[in-house]
Structure formats: C-alpha cells, structure tokens
Amino acid sequence: MKVLVSSCLLGEDVRYDGRNSSIAMGSSFTFSQKEIFMDILCENQIYSFCPEVSGGLSTPRLPAEIVSTTKPFKVETNDETDVTIPFLIGAKNALDICNEEGIKVALLKSKSPSCGNTHIYDGTFSNTLIEGQGLTARLLEENGIRVFNETQLEDLKQFIESN
Secondary structure (H helix, E strand, O other): OEEEEEHHHHOOOOOOOOOOOOOOOOOOOOHHHHHHHHHHHHHOEEEEEOHHHHOOOOOOOOOEEEEEOOOOOEEEEOOOOEOHHHHHHHHHHHHHHHHHHOOOEEEEOOEOOOOOOOEEEOOOOOOOEEEOOOHHHHHHHHOOOEEEEOOOHHHHHHHHHHO
C-alpha cells in the first residue's frame, strides 16, 4: 500500500526547530512501536512529505500554531507573523500527491499545526493541547484519506492489513 509519511517521522531534520521526530531512532518509542514502524516501512511504498517545507517555509523556523481553527483559518508564529498561506499550500500539495499517486492513508506527526490528526496546540503558545486537526490532516481527511499519527501505529498496521 502507498503511505504518505511525515518526513520528520522518517528522521529528516525538517521540524520547526531544525530537528526530527524519528520513530526508528527516538528514545520515546518502545521497541514494539519501532518494530511496527519498520514493518510498515518495509512492507509498503512510502512517500516522505513535509507540508510546511513544501509550502515554502524554512528549516529551522519560528514555532507556529493555528489561532483560528475555522474558516478563514489563521496560522501564526510566536512573533505573530501570519504563515497561513504556506500552511495551506503545503496541505494542498500533500493532497495533490495523494491524488496523483493513489495514496489512501497517511502517517503524520501528532500535535503539529499541519499534521496533527486528533489534537493541536491552542494558538496561545502556552503548550496547551485542544482537540483538533492540523490543516494538512484536515484536508486529507475531508478528501477520504485516512490519517494516523505516531501514537497510532497499531491502528495504522491494522488499517493497512484490512485494505
């Protein structure tokens, strides 16, 4: 199966802080989680993608959060610079890749203003999580693409096996 995967989860240094969120090398993941992740990588066709970089943002960059979660969306950095357009472009680019390649599932970075699929930061830069989706996760889900995050590897594995 074809799977879109957040580049940072694959170990690419594309996060806002210039680092990555590697599952394979991350100390916060159990051996079992790493094993499931490696099985997914080895048994499927992986498409590495970072919506924020694709949308034109640099690495590193200032942290950003969604300050308006309904249309019109608004994403700002912690110095109040509006970065909504690069986030929307990145989301559209992710959807375009999925449509062009027939990708029906994505593994995206949790809590991200682009990729978070269940929770995101509340837009106050206070480290407070709220229920919600990043712009890329939302657009993919709205277009029939299932989105999982790195805490849902077992669910992703079951989804892949059943499709």
